[in-house]
Amino acid sequence: MPAFTILHIDHLVLRVGDLQRSLAFYHELLGCPVRKRRDSLGMIHLGAGDGLIDLVAINGPLGRQGGAQPGPSGHNVDHFCLRIEPFDEPSLSALLREAGVRVEAGEKRYGAEGEGVSLYCYDPDGNRVELKGPPIQA
Incomplete structure (x- = not known):
């Protein structure tokens, strides 16, 4: 340790x-x-x-x-996650798409605060960025 x-x-x-x-x-x-x-x-x-x-x-x-x-067939990073608040998936997806950003549908994923909904989008260089909402309360 x-x-x-x-x-x-x-x-x-x-x-x-x-x-x-x-x-x-x-x-x-x-x-x-x-x-x-x-x-x-x-x-x-x-x-x-x-x-x-x-x-x-x-x-x-x-x-x-x-x-x-790095080119389209290889990147230095798989993705990184930004915890955001508030997390309104429909509004966020619409905002990003209107700006011409590629967005993947949100789903429940595990992160530093536990399970919560997030979505993936891609920056101008093709890096995958996870935008994550608050943890789901059990």
Whole structure:
């Protein structure tokens, strides 16, 4: 057993093909506030609850260090989950679809707070993002 305890996910770094397109998705559509811009690196830090989502431009100084952008047949991440509130699946699905975002129907899934309904959507680079509501009370 390690001599430490994981408290929460601190940040997630996504290498993106178009920084402005991804900023529009995460900041304007999902409401993640811009916490810090590091233009010299091609990086933007966005707030996501208590953690951060860091967007790194593939063609920027930092992004080029990670190699080629993953293609349609392979990704670096299966998905990540953002706990949101309120969770109104029909309204959320409609909002995302109106913005041209691919959305999968919601279903009950297990997460940090237990079983709850969530849906999957896809960011502009094809990363699967799970948007999760509150746990279902037993």
